[in-house]
Amino acid sequence: xxxxxxxxxxxxxxxxxxxxxxxxxxxxxxxxxxxxxxxxxxxxxxxxxxxxxxxxxxxxxxxxxxxxxxxxxxxxxxxxxxxxxxxxxxxxxxxxxxxxxxxxxxxxxxxxxxxxxxxxxxxxxxxxxxxxxxxxxxxxxxxxxxxxxxxxxxxxxxxxxxxxxxxxxxxxxxxxxxxxxxxxxxxxxxxxxxxxxxxxxxxxxxxxxxxxxxxxxxxxxxxxxxxxxxxxxxxxxxxxxxxxxxxxxxxxxxxxxxxxxxxxxxxxxxxxxxxxxxxxxxxxxxxxxxxxxxxxxxxxxxxxxxxxxxxxxxxxxxxxxxxxxxxxxxxxxxxxxxxxxxxxxxxxxxxxxxxxxxxxxxxxxxxxxxxxxxxxxxxxxxxxxxxxxxxxxxxxxxxxxxxxxxxxxxxxx
Amino acid sequence: xxxxxxxxxxxxxxxxxxxxxxxxxxxxxxxxxxxxxxxxxxxxxxxxxxxxxxxxxxxxxxxxxxxxxxxxxxxxxxxxxxxxxxxxxxxxxxxxxxxxxxxxxxxxxxxxxxxxxxxxxxxxxxxxxxxxxxxxxxxxxxxxxxxxxxxxxxxxxxxxxxxxxxxxxxxxxxxxxxxxxxxxxxxxxxxxxxxxxxxxxxxxxxxxxxxxxxxxxxxxxxxxxxxxxxxxxxxxxxxxxxxxxxxxxxxxxxxxxxxxxxxxxxxxxxxxxxxxxxxxxxxxxxxxxxxxxxxxxxxxxxxxxxxxxxxxxxxxxxxxxxxxxxxxxxxxxxxxxxxxxxxxxxxxxxxxxxxxxxxxxxxxxxxxxxxxxxxxxxxxxxxxxxxxxxxxxxxxxxxxxxxxxxxxxxxxxxxxxxxxxxxxxxxxxxxxxxxxxxxxxxxxxxxxxxxxxxxxxxxxxxxxxxxxxxxxxxxxxxxxxxxxxxxxxxxxxxxxxxxxxxxxxxxxxxxxxxxxxxxxxxxxxxxxxxxxxxxxxxx
Numbered sequence: 001x002x003x004x005x006x007x008x009x010x011x012x013x014x015x016x017x018x019x020x021x022x023x024x025x026x027x028x029x030x031x032x033x034x035x036x037x038x039x040x041x042x043x044x045x046x047x048x049x050x051x052x053x054x055x056x057x058x059x060x061x062x063x064x065x066x067x068x069x070x071x072x073x074x075x076x077x078x079x080x081x082x083x084x085x086x087x088x089x090x091x092x093x094x095x096x097x098x099x100x101x102x103x104x105x106x107x108x109x110x111x112x113x114x115x116x117x118x119x120x121x122x123x124x125x126x127x128x129x130x131x132x133x134x135x136x137x138x139x140x141x142x143x144x145x146x147x148x149x150x151x152x153x154x155x156x157x158x159x160x161x162x163x164x165x166x167x168x169x170x171x172x173x174x175x176x177x178x179x180x181x182x183x184x185x186x187x188x189x190x191x192x193x194x195x196x197x198x199x200x201x202x203x204x205x206x207x208x209x210x211x212x213x214x215x216x217x218x219x220x221x222x223x224x225x226x227x228x229x230x231x232x233x234x235x236x237x238x239x240x241x242x243x244x245x246x247x248x249x250x251x252x253x254x255x256x257x258x259x260x261x262x263x264x265x266x267x268x269x270x271x272x273x274x275x276x277x278x279x280x281x282x283x284x285x286x287x288x289x290x291x292x293x294x295x296x297x298x299x300x301x302x303x304x305x306x307x308x309x310x311x312x313x314x315x316x317x318x319x320x321x322x323x324x325x326x327x328x329x330x331x332x333x334x335x336x337x338x339x340x341x342x343x344x345x346x347x348x349x350x351x352x353x354x355x356x357x358x359x360x361x362x363x364x365x366x367x368x369x370x371x372x373x374x375x376x377x378x379x380x381x382x383x384x385x386x387x388x389x390x391x392x393x394x395x396x397x398x399x400x401x402x403x404x405x406x407x408x409x410x411x412x413x
Numbered sequence: 414x415x416x417x418x419x420x421x422x423x424x425x426x427x428x429x430x431x432x433x434x435x436x437x438x439x440x441x442x443x444x445x446x447x448x449x450x451x452x453x454x455x456x457x458x459x460x461x462x463x464x465x466x467x468x469x470x471x472x473x474x475x476x477x478x479x480x481x482x483x484x485x486x487x488x489x490x491x492x493x494x495x496x497x498x499x500x501x502x503x504x505x506x507x508x509x510x511x512x513x514x515x516x517x518x519x520x521x522x523x524x525x526x527x528x529x530x531x532x533x534x535x536x537x538x539x540x541x542x543x544x545x546x547x548x549x550x551x552x553x554x555x556x557x558x559x560x561x562x563x564x565x566x567x568x569x570x571x572x573x574x575x576x577x578x579x580x581x582x583x584x585x586x587x588x589x590x591x592x593x594x595x596x597x598x599x600x601x602x603x604x605x606x607x608x609x610x611x612x613x614x615x616x617x618x619x620x621x622x623x624x625x626x627x628x629x630x631x632x633x634x635x636x637x638x639x640x641x642x643x644x645x646x647x648x649x650x651x652x653x654x655x656x657x658x659x660x661x662x663x664x665x666x667x668x669x670x671x672x673x674x675x676x677x678x679x680x681x682x683x684x685x686x687x688x689x690x691x692x693x694x695x696x697x698x699x700x701x702x703x704x705x706x707x708x709x710x711x712x713x714x715x716x717x718x719x720x721x722x723x724x725x726x727x728x729x730x731x732x733x734x735x736x737x738x739x740x741x742x743x744x745x746x747x748x749x750x751x752x753x754x755x756x757x758x759x760x761x762x763x764x765x766x767x768x769x770x771x772x773x774x775x776x777x778x779x780x781x782x783x784x785x786x787x788x789x790x791x792x793x794x795x796x797x798x799x800x801x802x803x804x805x806x807x808x809x810x811x812x813x814x815x816x817x818x819x820x821x822x823x824x825x826x827x828x829x830x831x832x833x834x835x836x837x838x839x840x841x842x843x844x845x846x847x848x849x850x851x852x853x854x855x856x857x858x859x860x861x862x863x864x865x866x867x868x869x870x871x872x873x874x875x876x877x878x879x880x881x882x883x884x885x886x887x888x889x890x891x892x893x894x895x896x897x898x899x900x901x902x903x904x905x906x907x908x909x910x911x912x913x914x915x916x917x918x919x920x921x922x923x924x925x926x927x928x929x930x931x932x933x934x935x936x937x938x939x940x941x942x943x944x945x946x947x948x949x950x951x952x
Contacts, residue, residue, distance in 0.1 A: 022604075025649075029603050031639035331667045332660065339660075343652040350648050 228275020
């Protein structure tokens with residue numbers, strides 16, 4: 001009885017880990033796949049106009065830098081709309097000053113909602129957008145000047161409805177968890193998202209995401225009640241068969257920073273997980289045409305919870321195998337999930353190496369050591385956040401916990 | 414061989430489009446799959462030559478019986494060996510034998526069990542031969558050269574003899590070839606490289622000595638991967654191989670049998686034994702040494718593949734297309750040549766596919782030189798010289814191979830075993846209580862006939878060497894009822910005092926064959942008379 005239980009659990013864990021590995025390595029599957037993940041070179045002449053939304057909340061320290069950087073864009077037809085809260089005079093002051101200095105390029109929209117969150121802010125600005133395409137950036141983003149030209153080309157070249165550009169956390173040296181956090185982004189944007197785009201089911205990222213304005217209006221903008229409005233938008237659009245294109249160029253990626261403490265990482269992750277759970281319960285993904293797509297959707301949206309469970313189950317399985325004196329074959333099977341997991345760790349080391357190479361950052365031996373030693377603790381944070389998300393969702397707590405940013409990635413560059 | 418010659422001669426013409434009437438459906442089907450058209454007929458020939466008379470030639474060997482008995486233990490007792498498993502080899506080989514054991518049941522002709530079980534080697538050899546072709550093609554060799562490699566691999570009399578036997582090496586070979594095929598996959602797919610690691614792991618866990626070719630496989634993965642994704646491919650390959658191999662270690666750890674200790678077998682203890690037993694077997698090229706006799710035995714079967722294989726290996730190191738297999742081949746030869754090392758007879762099986770691939774690679778490189786390369790520029794009529802040379806070579810090799818393969822397909826080498834087995838079945842009563850000692854080749858038969866596996870039908874080797882068996886024989890030889898004396902038992906170098914004593918205190922009740930083929934059925938006479946001066950020494 002115990003043996004059967006161990007075997008079933010271990011094999012399930014084994015296959016979960018193999019699938020995760022399969023998806024994590026999607027981009028490196030063949031040289032052609034890897035080449036296909038990049039933006040193709042723009043043809044020079046931009047044809048679309050862009051409205052770039054930058055919601056900012058208590059981010060007066062980083063906002064100016066972000067907007068000025070956006071204004072360096074090589075594209076000729078775009079506007080920047082900064083969205084500030086009515087209760088946030090410091091950020092509003094920065095925004096209004098920028099608007100005064102660049103009258104035709106920058107404008108400010110003030111959000112008067114009593115309880116504020118990002119989707120409300122974005123919806124607030126949607127009526128003012130004049131461009132063909134709406135792009136979203138966060139107030140601390142570092143955007144490459146040539147990004148718009150590439151996105152413009154990607155829209156026209158692929159007839160896409162949505163273009164998701166790469167986002168990369170850069171400050172891997174800041175702490176042990178930043179290192180893992182950066183790598184997580186690396187594998188997600190570099191590899192996994194491309195698979196989702198290919199399969200026609202994609203949870204979009206929170207920024208560097210571009211949507212055709214008319215489409216956005218038709219679908220009523222962002223879901224104001226959802227904690228992962230970005231993921232939700234992607235699920236809603238891709239479930240309707242809209243074409244999403246993902247492109248990742250280390251040159252062109254939007255650089256960001258990790259949360260400034262373990263606690264804010266934990267809170268951010270709680271919010272995302274709860275958001276994923278909400279998207280799952282909204283069931284928009286059920287409209288996906290094929291069973292495989294629906295399975296992928298189901299699996300992707302519950303991944304954080306599977307991970308939380310599998311960590312526990314793996315530990316329990318191995319301990320049980322030792323304590324319960326099961327046959328050797330069963331004990332061997334109980335160890336089998338460790339095989340793909342060990343392989344995953346090895347690929348993370350390779351990923352860190354590749355990350356360092358692509359961003360010309362020096363990855364030292366101590367970083368690799370931190371990567372390995374930090375793995376179980378990071379999993380613990382993720383598992384905790386997954387459990388907390390379930391707890392909050394069950395209790396009906398759906399308020400927005402904002403991640404604080406101090407600008408560590410700006411000093412770096 | 415003739416097909417090869419034809420292929421050489423017609424090769425240049427294949428480039429020109431033929432002005433023919435619109436082809437029918439079959440022709441279109443065939444034209445779309447030229448590799449199948451070339452490989453499948455040859456494969457059929459190879460399978461036929463290998464399969465005909467498979468049970469009767471060559472003589473059953475003790476090792477075949479051992480592996481079969483261990484596969485029997487896997488199936489019937491859920492254990493890795495019919496006595497306690499002592500890490501002699503990693504167990505994946507006989508797990509595969511057990512997995513294939515449903516096949517002989519389809520061909521039950523009442524033969525000796527080992528002979529009958531040899532049927533499982535037919536699909537294994539077919540897989541190996543097909544994989545030789547695939548690997549050759551993936552090393553950018555033309556079809557005729559790939560076909561040549563397959564023919565050399567499948568039809569050399571040495572192959573036809575040894576690939577029929579239930580040896581672990583025969584199971585390790587197709588897995589290693591599959592690893593090479595995956596490593597050189599045209600799509601340069603990461604998961605193909607991971608699969609290459611898995612196949613290599615299975616190969617090494619089938620027969621550990623296959624690990625010798627691993628460096629060559631690493632080079633093949635390097636060659637088969639693209640610059641942009643290479644680091645991922647290499648790590649994926651390495652991880653899948655290491656993590657799979659690690660399972661063997663993990664098994665030993667879980668059983669508490671990693672380190673040597675009193676009262677239990679251990680992985681490290683077995684390794685020490687295996688590495689230590691080399692001392693006496695001498696050097697391969699030293700006349701009179703044990704390994705030299707092994708070499709001599711190979712040469713008698715087929716000097717061609719050995720000589721051509723070694724020569725082609727050395728040349729192929731300079732042929733870019735086949736360099737990786739040349740390195741594998743070189744490593745295997747180098748290990749065989751190390752002085753004082755233990756060299757089992759089946760070792761050559763691992764080298765055969767690499768010899769064949771090297772030969773094909775060198776033949777291709779030579780043909781290229783003659784048909785437009787450097788040679789064709791200074792040698793007039795180079796194309797005709799090449800064709801002439803090919804015909805001469807084929808003429809030299811073909812009769813020899815034909816004779817060797819004919820022996821394999823017609824000779825009866827195992828009648829004694831069959832007769833002895835039948836005699837026991839007819840004349841020994843009360844089988845569940847009789848204790849009978851035999852070699853491993855006979856053991857599966859005895860179990861099949863109803864003797865108790867392990868302590869009733871006893872593998873002679875265990876009588877003196879396994880404490881678990883010795884314990885059940887408190888009166889030594891007097892507790893044994895019968896000994897089936899074959900040359901394997903008579904020539905065993907390990908002393909085995911209880912077995913010898915039992916043989917000395919016994920009468921011959923049946924005798925089959927003569928010389929080394931002779932099998933005597935000895936009944937132990939418990940009154941204490943000594944009948945034999947020396948075991949098996951005569952009347």
